[in-house]
Each structure stands twice: as C-alpha cells, then as structure tokens.
Amino acid sequence: MAEVLEKKILDLLDRREELVGRLNNLETMKPDTNARVYKKIREDYSSKLQGVLEKINEQRGSLEKKAKELTAQISQKEKTFTDQSDQVDELQIRAKLGEFNHENDDFKNELNQSESERDQTSGALDKLRKELNDLNGVLSDVDHATSAGVPGMDISIKPKGKTKATDDVIDIEDDELIEEVDEAGAKDLDLEDTLEESDENKCPSCGHVNPPHLVVCEECNAELEDLGQDLDDEFDFDDMDVDI
Numbered sequence: 001m002a003e004v005l006e007k008k009i010l011d012l013l014d015r016r017e018e019l020v021g022r023l024n025n026l027e028t029m030k031p032d033t034n035a036r037v038y039k040k041i042r043e044d045y046s047s048k049l050q051g052v053l054e055k056i057n058e059q060r061g062s063l064e065k066k067a068k069e070l071t072a073q074i075s076q077k078e079k080t081f082t083d084q085s086d087q088v089d090e091l092q093i094r095a096k097l098g099e100f101n102h103e104n105d106d107f108k109n110e111l112n113q114s115e116s117e118r119d120q121t122s123g124a125l126d127k128l129r130k131e132l133n134d135l136n137g138v139l140s141d142v143d144h145a146t147s148a149g150v151p152g153m154d155i156s157i158k159p160k161g162k163t164k165a166t167d168d169v170i171d172i173e174d175d176e177l178i179e180e181v182d183e184a185g186a187k188d189l190d191l192e193d194t195l196e197e198s199d200e201n202k203c204p205s206c207g208h209v210n211p212p213h214l215v216v217c218e219e220c221n222a223e224l225e226d227l228g229q230d231l232d233d234e235f236d237f238d239d240m241d242v243d244i
Contacts, residue, residue: 005062006138012056013138016145019049023150046150057146063139070132077125084118 023045030038091111094100100107201210205222215224 009059016052019045049150067135074128081121088114
C-alpha cells in the first residue's frame with residue numbers, strides 16, 4: 001500500500017519538477033518572446049502545475065495515515081524482537097549452567113528456532129524502518145513542493161481547513177458607535193467648560209476668582225462690581241417709592 005502511494009506521489013513530484021523547469025526556462029526566454037504567446041504558455045503551465053500540486057496535497061493525508069500505521073507496527077515488532085532475544089539469551093545461559101546439553105537435539109532445535117524467529121523479526125524491523133524513512137522523505141518532498149507553489153505566483157497549496165477570521169476586521173456598527181460616543185464626550189466637555197466660565201466671579205481689585213454667589217471678595221473684601229451692577233440692573237432703587 002505504501003509503495004503504491006509513494007509511487008503515485010513520486011510520479012506527481014516528477015511532473016511538478018518538469019513543469020517548474022519549463023516555467024523557469026520560459027522566464028529566461030521572456031525578453032525575446034511575443035508577450036501574448038508568453039502569457040498563453042505561462043498560464044497553461046501554471047494551471048497544470050496548480051493541478052499537480054492539488055493532487056499531491058490530496059495524497060498527503062493517506063501518506064500521513066500510513067506513516068502512523070508503520071510507526072505502530074515498528075513499536076510492536078520491537079517488543080517482539082526484545083522478547084525473542086531474551087528467549088535466545090535464556091536458552092544459552094541455561095546451557096552454560098549445565099541445564100541443557102548442546103548435543104541434545106531437542107535443545108538444539110529449540111535454540112535454532114528461537115534464533116531463527118528473532119532474526120526474522122529483525123529483518124522485518126529493518127524493512128519497516130526503511131519504509132517509514134522513505135515515506136517520511138516523500139512527505140518532506142510533498143511539504144517542500146506544496147509550500148513552494150507556482151513560480152512567479154504568490155500561491156501555495158495548504159491542507160484544507162476552516163478559514164480563521166482575522167482580528168483586523170472592523171465592525172462598521174461598532175466603529176459608528178465609537179464615533180457617537182466620542183461626539184457625546186466632546187459635547188459634555190464643551191458644556192462643562194461653559195459652566196466653568198459662567199461660574200467665574202473675578203474680583204476687579206485683586207483678581208481672585210470667587211464663588212458666583214458672593215458679592216464681596218473673600219480674598220480682599222472688595223466689592224464685586226459686576227455682580228453689584230447686575231443687581232442694580234435687576235432692581236432699580238431710584239424708581240421705588242419708600243415710605244418711611
């Protein structure tokens with residue numbers, strides 16, 4: 001299965017290299033090539049290369065799945081190899097301790113069988129490890145090929161997935177709300193400044209600013225003329241008849 005997948009992808013990778021080479025050669029010929037013809041050929045090769053890259057990417061998942069399976073098989077084989085090696089060692093040590101006679105056919109057959117099974121497992125392990133190594137090499141080539149994309153174009157093929165919205169997107173309604181809040185804040189600030197200006201009751205003598213309700217300066221006891229004038233305007237004492 002892995003060999004079939006590798007063969008298929010390797011053929012696609014070879015096709016990619018062929019198209020990339022043609023595109024690069026076309027670029028060197030661009031100054032001496034009819035612009036319309038150059039554009040037509042480039043679009044043709046670029047389209048074919050894009051299709052090859054997409055097919056390569058489609059096979060990525062199958063390769064990764066096979067790589068995981070091989071890793072699991074290798075782990076199991078390693079455990080089996082360890083047990084078989086221990087069995088061979090145990091038989092040999094028991095023989096040295098005199099428990100078994102090397103001339104005994106039963107012992108010799110058991111030892112030979114244990115060694116044969118261990119060696120077979122070792123051979124299977126080597127094959128699986130080589131297969132996984134080759135598969136990882138192909139995956140590396142796939143990553144390189146798909147990340148490189150099409151020469152001269154800012155396009156690369158990536159595994160399909162849900163597109164994540166960026167944080168740079170601004171909601172128009174939120175933006176308008178912020179503007180309204182800013183305007184309201186500015187209006188409040190203008191009103192506050194107006195109130196502060198209207199509350200001023202400056203002494204004409206010493207310049208001290210008094211609270212608006214005072215008629216005599218709290219600093220120098222001078223009469224606050226402006227307020228006094230306002231009171232005179234509001235109440236005309238000369239026109240009033242006072243009965244004594």
